Amino acid sequence: MTTHRSRTLLLILCAATVASAFTATNTGAASAQAGDGRSPAPALDWQPCARPDLGGPAHQECATLPVPLDYSDPAGPRLSLAVSRVRSERPAERRGVLMVLPGGPGGSGVQRLTQKGPALQKSVGGVYDLVSFDPRGTGGSTRAACELPADDRHLTTLRSWPAPTGGIDANIDRSRRTAELCARNGGPALRSFTSLNEVRDMELLRRALGETKLSAWGTSYGAYIAASYAQKFPHRTDRWVIDSVADPNPERLAQGWLRNTSQAVDDRFPDFASWASDPDRATDGEGPRLAETPARVRQLFLDLAARLDGSPRASTTPGVPLTGNRLRQALHTALYSDGNFPALAKLIDDARSTDPSVRPTLPPDVAGPLPDADAAVTIAVICNDVRWPRGRGAVDSYRRAVRSDRLAHPLTAGFPANITPCSFWKWDPAEKPTRITDRGPANILMIQNRRDPSTPYFGALKMREVLGERARLVSVDGGGHGVYLGTGNTCANRTVTDYLLTGVRPRRDTDC
Template sequence: MKRQRSIGRISALAVVLGLSGSLAAVPAVADKPRAAQVRWGACPKEVVAEAAPTELQCATVPVPVDYADPGGAEIDLMISRLAGTNPDKRRGTLMLNPGGPGGSGLALPALLVARGIPASVLDSYDLIGMDTRGIGHSAPVSCGFTVDGPYITNVPPYAADDAAVTERAKVAEQVAEQCARNDRDGLLRHLTTANTARDLDRIRAALGEEKTSYLGYSYGTALGAAYASMFPERSDRIVLDSNIGDTHLDRDGMRRYALGTEETFPEFAKWAAARHDSYGLGRTPAQVRRTYLTLAERLDKAPVAGFDGNLLRQYTFGNLFKEAQYPKLAQQVQALAGGNGTAARGPRPQNATADETPPSFDNSLSVFLAVTCNDIEWPENVDTYRHGVAKDRERYPLLGAATANITPCAFWPYAPAEPPVAVNDDGPRNVLLVQNLRDAPTPHLGGKMLRQKFADRSRLLSVDDSGHGAYVLGDNPCALNTATRYLVEGRMPGEDTLCRAG
């Protein structure tokens, strides 16, 4: 395994130095716009069910497995469309990505309709959803994960001490080897943000469009930033919501999950304190936090019905994404604090056994790992992670000892084939960054980081709100109106703007 990794590094270095075919040159020869080549038809039945009552059309677009070998093997990517109904107002296509990496986006146009995306956007664009390479209906990959295995979430487990980091390193290495064994078609190593951005441009060309607009959430901001950087003149109006801060997720980016948790948990604590009579977690936010931390430490030593401190922290992180999930989190903490194992529920897929693992569970985890590990070289020394855990356990008590913990990327068998996409600040001013001030997985810092990298190409729209996703997915009228004006009318804010709460 290590020999394979070393050979990969030598090959990658040769590419960078120009000693073999340069991947950096691929974007310069991407397809020119031509007549539309997409044949629309019915979507798969599960997409139809998820999108109902909105009706979508689906199609496939072929793309190279390896853009360094454009005449080689191809895979088909499935895309969806909600066509605009007002041809006189149509501007073009608005490509969508829900994040992940590993999230299916075929039904995303319908989700945005259900959440109230303005009619003016629907008049202006065909909404284009998709399963990006490796996901769902687009040549799905699998590492063979099951719900009763040691790897059930891509956020590393909370490491209570140094020994826990060492123990987790064994699992992380096994997971990397398992993914390599299951990579029978050789696709796993070609799942990268850069390749997916190239796929977007192939889709744009197949649709017969000279340019495309784009709306991406969470990891979708990394993909959108990569596309706007690699193809600046073919990017139209770009909206990036809940930014991770770059074109890829690296170790520092994952550690920022803990920062976002610290910034968002006070909102839950305030909410729970106002409902002390119902949940009994504390009459003040400080008391709620103290109750929570005490419970987590207690569960580290004595789990309740198999629910330990790590599962509580993972469960909490997931339920800080939206205020609508706060009641479920409060109920869970209340049940565990009272020792009620019957009421305590873990984050694994409900009613699933090893033989009934939901396909999306394995697929989503596998794509996340492949893209995250392929995009950039991760540290391999276990001591690096051990030191990071010790530091983040102190500065981010809620989740720091988890997100700084070791991941399978430390043992990934494939070295990056090319450097991560560099943000390109030389292009049109067409990138609107939207960011809640309090967001567990993508703290506000991510928006500020990408704003600095895009420089005058971008503007930052900060939103005084909590949660993951502000435009359409949030409830702030200012954020909705500002981003809609940009998409429909092209009116980019003249300067960075704050949308106040309400």
């Protein structure tokens, strides 16, 4: 549920304060059984994130949180997490900590706080301490590497896009190779990258902050983490916002999330097609008008992707041509926000140009490989969380699923149903995923776009169903991924802000 993100200056600053690998040194309170809820919590040594020589957000503080590599061995080796905070601007009216949880797996909480902190602090009037952390494996926290070759770290290979013919032999080989390299090179740290450990790390951070309860705003994968925390530590939750959440089925998790992408993209694409066929495109300068009707935009895209399958077009990135799958992946990423539509339209327009000197400019997420550590955590979490189908029979079932999915959903060409390294993973899950239920306080506010290309509305309804009276759902008649402070929907922003400030949710599920 995430794409490649560029590194920010703040990540560099925070990384400078964090050990890059776990250590077996046990010191002070941090050496106690950190996960048992009874021993002293580790202390946080807050330092300014800004540095005179580099610069950085002067209002933001950074610290390091030591966490157990393995919570069943709390006195054993430890990892380090990068933590960041924006203090309340109104200490006399401070009402606690609002935890900001990023998407992923693989998203940086420190970066998310840097991006969203100013708008969030303004929205809630500065009455919260805003806190976030880089989950293990990301940003300035302890990292791990699988040592994957660069060709295997492109988003179009990590996401198992089938060959132009629909064949998946290359995906099978790459998935097997990736699983073997991660097992050989990832070490104990990679094995510890799980959703449940992120939840436990969040609880340890709560204790280190000295807070009785937390409020939270989790988006995308962060919304799943927030829901899991609310299930495991319900008495530690105050005002809880889960934004753009996926189906929580504990038997499938990421496999289900991937499978749902086919329909999610189909549901979202008409927004882009309507925009790209609007007559105003011819004069407003926001992007080329691609066709006269939405239906023609869709056919144009499908025809162009098929043509690029057979004859990739040279791009402005040396050695990385625009292929059909890179175009399809660029589409999926662009559908996350209406603000991406002009760049996508230009990419399509350049790719169909009859002028051979025109070279399309690839968006960053498809222009090159991810760093190895970023690829490693993205793979490891989804494979460590739950057991995926394995063996020869599973491989055959993926072939059938891809054939069927390509026919039903040509925009995504079978990738959501395709095989991943998880089918060759060398470790079984250490524990069962959290089963989210309706048992717990009624303090959860869900907010969801009806046309989300990554965490579709029909998946969010599954979360709404299992939470029962614990939750209220705000359904937004819009498209894109991420609602609060992301789409400009005044009704949605006001509803979430009012809840964070007053603790009062809508009396029933509502629409915006």
